[in-house]
Amino acid sequence: MKLKNRIVTLSLREIKKNIKRFASLAILSFLGVTIFVGIKLASEDMLATLDTYYDDNNMYDIRIISTLGLTKNDVNEIKMLDDRLTVYGSHSKDFIIKSNDENVILKIMEISNENTGFILNEGRLPKNKDEIVVESAMLIKNSLKIGDTIFLDIEDGEEENFKSNELTIVGRITSPEYLINGNGSSGRGSSSLGNGKVDFYSYTVSDFFNIDYYTEINVNVNNNYKTNSQEYNELIDEVKSKIEKIEEERKKQHYNEIVKEENKKIDEKEEEYLNEFNNAKKELESAHTMLLNGYEEIYASESSLNALKNQLDNSKEEIKRNEDMLKNASSQLNASKEQLESAINDINNELSKYNLDYENALVIKKVIEGVSLTKEEVISLIPKDIKIYDNVINVIDYIYDNGYSEAVGKLINGINKELIISLIPKEIENYDKIVDYIKDIDISKLRKKVINYLLDSKNIEKVKSLVPKDIPKYNNIIDVIDKCKLTVDRALELFNGIDKIQEGYEKYIEGLKELNYGNYQLENGKKEYEEYLNYYSSAIYQLENGKKEYEENLNKYNKNLEEYNTRKFDFEENIKNAREKINNIEYPKWYIYNRLDDSDYVSFLSSIESIENVSLIFPVVFFGVAIFISLISMSRMAFENRSEIGTLKSLGFNNNEIRFKYVVYSLLATLVGAALGATVGYFLLPRIIFNTYGILFEIPVFIYSSDIIQVFIGIILSMLCICGATIFTINSLIKEKTTILLRPKAPLKGKKILLERIKGVWNRFSFSNKVTIRNIFRYKKRVCMTILGIVGCTAVLLSGYAIRDSVVNLVATHFEEIFRYDDSVYVNDKISKEEVDKIFASSSIKEKLYTSVQTVKFKSSELELIAFYDESKLSKIITLKDKSSEEELKLQDNKIIVTSKFAKVHKINVNDIIEISDVNNKKYSFEVSGIAQNYLGNFIFMNRKTYEDNFEKYKTNMVYLKIDEKEEEKIISELLENTNVLGVSSTSDTLERLNGIFGSLDTIVLILVIFSGALAFVVLYNLSYINISERQREIATLKVLGFYPKEIDSYILKEEIIITILGVILGIIVGTWFGGIIVETVEIDMAQFIKKITLASYIKTILFMILFTVIVNIRVHFVLKKINMIESLKSVE
Amino acid sequence: MAYIEFEKVSKVYDMGEVKITALDETSFKIDEGELVVILGPSGAGKTTCLNILGGMDSATSGKVIVNGKEITSYNEKELIKYRRNDIGFVFQFYNLIQNLTALENVELSVQICDNYIEPVKVLKDVGLENRMNNFPSQLSGGEQQRVAIARSLAKNPRMLLCDEPTGALDYKTGKQILKLLEKTAREKKMTVVIITHNSAISQMADKVIKFKNGKQEEIIINENPKSIDEIEW
């Protein structure tokens, strides 16, 4: 039968007996292992996570960007360099999009199988050129959602390069090309648009791009190395240098191609345009001849019109003259008419005496003169009052109508003689004579004969004489005859009048006729004149129109000619410019980036590095404290086990067998703690730390690096510390002789301490203080260990805060003390100083400092070289003070000032000569005239003269500004509108971003607080435990003596409090120093941390320690209360 | 009425499966100023009895009346007060505070009392005037026990309870201690209770209580107690 090993039983019993002691050892082991494994693995896991993320998404190893774009040939040439390379060209372009009234700059990249991939968080991939997937932050920050459409603001002249300007968001993605979390304030790299930084990235299908060159070439180097491992970096450097070797050749070829192509394009264009110009010229010339012709025509018609006008004027005059004449004639006529009329009137007056009117008289006259009468005249002679008037009229009608007029006339005239004879009475004396007389009368000449006859008075007298005097009425007859004579006279007179009127009238009629004719002719003439005038007017009008038209045509022609000339001039100028432009096409510059040029990647790596650095230091403290506490704790256990060991020895167990108990015991404790610690350290802590960085970085999947070795090292280290301490303690006991062991160990002797010699001081102490002080000196070893433990905890806690403080201070101090600008503005370096002045002319700009900034290299590290335009203005924005003496530094000609961190890293001293190289690898040597205090970044400062003496002509490309706070926003947006402003970076943004980066250290601090707190608990717990257990009898005695619990508490706790205070004070001192070391370790090359711990951190640390002490002491109070007097006093110690 | 009265006091330790009766309805009386010796075999319940009397332990049942007050009904605080004012304890193993000198040990106990005797005087009384500033480790067992007695006496208690005060001492030293106790009882008229295994000592007592199996087996009143000097063993 196999016996059980009772030594193991003893071990287990020991654990059971004092499970708290076992637990405290286990916790120490747990804490040590967790910190050791956890922080280290956190750094490894983060790297593994990044590596996997990169590998899974085909992240490029090398990226080439050329200022002139890249070609398929470039891709092929690079491909041929090494068969491990996958080379592919790709497109990307920044666009301004308007989103929520704000201009946002979106980078659109191309999706392809070869290209760097991404993780689709939501939605789907774009199917065509009108769809896009964007980064998550864009949706959040611009409150967009999947399905929304964005509108691209494509620059003028670029429309052809992109097939769509309206894209629908179909998915939400995360790309490894951008590790920094987009939800922060940081951007997505620089851009030539807007405020100079890309806000968001996105991907769409290749089809979207219609560009015949590549904007970038990505190279994947087939390898199995972890990213940023030495092998990886060497491999990439190797490939990079290979690419660099063909770079020049490629650039030259591409450049030549472009120049040739551009020249051809211009030639073609020139030809095309020249043709056009020739045609235009011909057209112009023909237009010119046409104009000349028109001019002549107008000239001719104008002169003929002038002649016409003269004629017209003449005829107008003539017409006028005629008119006048006619008017005269007319007025004459009128006058004669009036005369006539008055004559007629007179006659009518006369006639009216005979009941005749002028018309009747005329007829009568005709009758008398033997003029044949017309029918109307005949009718008018018929008195209307005769009875047979109608018959007579009818007869007359009949006669005249049947053509008898002449006959009738003759008849009437013939009848007249007969009629007259018949009228003479036959019985009258002289009848025969009368009849004969009458018969003698030539009828035809009768009228005149009669009239003449009658007119002659002698004839009348004769007539009278013919009249027989004897007839009764002789007198009457004579009277009648006289009267007749008179009547005839009158009639003659009348007829003469009538004749004259007739004559006048005829003349008048004639004149009238003439006048009418004249008038008619005048009218005709007038009409003709009018017509000509009209013709002339319309001709003039036409001429005017013609002239106008001519004028217009002339203008047009002139304008065309002018346009032609300007266009031709412009064209020639353009061609000239274009040719010049070709000459000015800058020789391409290649930027060959590897991952280390990606600032996101670098800041992730530097985070990893910081964690790694911390992982080297803190475990030392934790394991150190573990050793101290194990030593105290175990020595107490050994003491308690004294007699047991003696007994075992007396039973014949050898040292190793006895030691075995303790090995088993401590091993179990260590392993339990370590197993737990390894679990937490392996699974939990890295995750927590990674998640903390998740605020800053956007890496979707966390990967464990599976570095089990680290876990084993942790466990072994923990075992070495704790088991080692145990065995060390036990060994010293085991060596003692059995008899000594079996005898109870005399309690530690009370002793006077040095202080007691100074009676004055000592006596002043209260009684219990005396005891306390003596006790502290009595248990020197334990007190020392405890103090060390507390010092460790305090130091860890404080150094956690120190890291935070230094970082927080760093950023603020850098921008408050050294670079005191509000904004830095990149300006086009092609413009003159006057133009730069103009950009920054606003009165709200309080200070400005012109600088020329470029990146230079010293050995392998990059730093910024800043040359100042006017160094006298320097001190208003940048403080250059000596890093140790704090005295102001002055720039000297042909010497440089470097910043402190750079000087420190490269061990550069004042008066050293250092060699730097510029972008083109040209080397320059400078003497260092001073080392300036600086916190963030590495800089070389020089004045303008130094710059111009060594480099090229000074050109401002960066301006630091101090702006009136209220106006800052306005000024910046104004600046950004200026095409010569390439970008603005404001200090507050930078501050926010950097604080964001460094703020993730808070979790580290929290973890340190938790762990150092746990450690502090274990330490304080052990202290109090041992203190109480060692002095149980003493406490029991006090209880017996009737001490109240409060009095006992103060008796015991006073010691612990004093030890804690001592420990904390020492811890603060050590922690300040330790914090400094930690900060230095955590420090990254680009920054010089400020090793100054704030009062708040000291206070927080002290408060935490007080809190831990209070918590432990509350527990002590209850332990003390529980101490059983009887039990404690029963046995012998 | 007696100064101290035990009325059917029992103390049972409940150990889970077994119950150990340390005191089994013990009843006895002690008058003021009496010098009492408690005798009995190991495990008879003497210490338990003394501890209950001294207010260090509580009875399971029964009453303990001291000076008319039922201390078995005292709460924790009253017990502490009772201990600090009325009781002086002397243990077999002295239980001095190692870190304090003889004088300081005495001073420690009086610092909580109102009505104490000058520590130096007490130490003189116990014959340690020359060793007052020595630490316990610098004193012999008897001297330490004398310091312990002085520490108790300095408090000017009503009674002095001694659990085998000479158990760790040689005959001569033991005798010196007993002498000191006797002197205290007789001169100061203090009630002194001494537990011992040495029945010879019982001769010096006014009253001897014999314990067996947790019960007072016998109570003997010595009409004429001997002085310790007269006793030999």
Ligand SMILES: Nc1ncnc2c1ncn2[C@@H]1O[C@H](COP(=O)(O)OP(=O)(O)OP(=O)(O)O)[C@@H](O)[C@H]1O
């Ligand atoms: N804390 C305890 N738990 C259990 N039993 C106890 C305890 N203290 C005492 N006893 C028991 O009570 C009984 C009386 O013990 P006590 O110490 O009073 O004896 P005693 O008479 O003083 O013996 P001795 O002369 O050996 O000191 C014993 O049987 C002991 O085992």
Ligand SMILES: [Mg+2]
């Ligand atoms: Mg006993």
